[in-house]
Amino acid sequence: MGLNMAKVKVELCMGSSCFSRGNSKTLELLENFVKENNVENDVEIEGHLCLGRCSSGPIVRVNNKDYENIKAECVIDLIREELIK
Numbered sequence: 439m440g441l442n443m444a445k446v447k448v449e450l451c452m453g454s455s456c457f458s459r460g461n462s463k464t465l466e467l468l469e470n471f472v473k474e475n476n477v478e479n480d481v482e483i484e485g486h487l488c489l490g491r492c493s494s495g496p497i498v499r500v501n502n503k504d505y506e507n508i509k510a511e512c513v514i515d516l517i518r519e520e521l522i523k
């Protein structure tokens with residue numbers, strides 16, 4: 439157990455709409471990214487039930503900032519940026 443808090447917190451909407459519109463792929467890419475880069479202690483991944491904004495989905499929250507209609511690849515880029523901050 440590390441003493442430091444994760445640098446990046448990623449929250450994915452796992453409601454059926456967001457999940458099927460891209461967050462299933464985002465979750466897969468994210469898990470691979472974390473493994474490949476050994477950043478398990480720096481990236482915290484959390485799932486949410488439907489956030490009630492399906493039409494703007496898929497929704498991903500990175501360090502408390504909401505991104506709507508976001509592609510899996512863009513999420514990885516965002517995480518990279520947050521990690522080097």
Ligand code: FES
Nearest residue numbers: 453456489491492
């Ligand atoms: S499923 Fe994500 S907002 Fe509804």
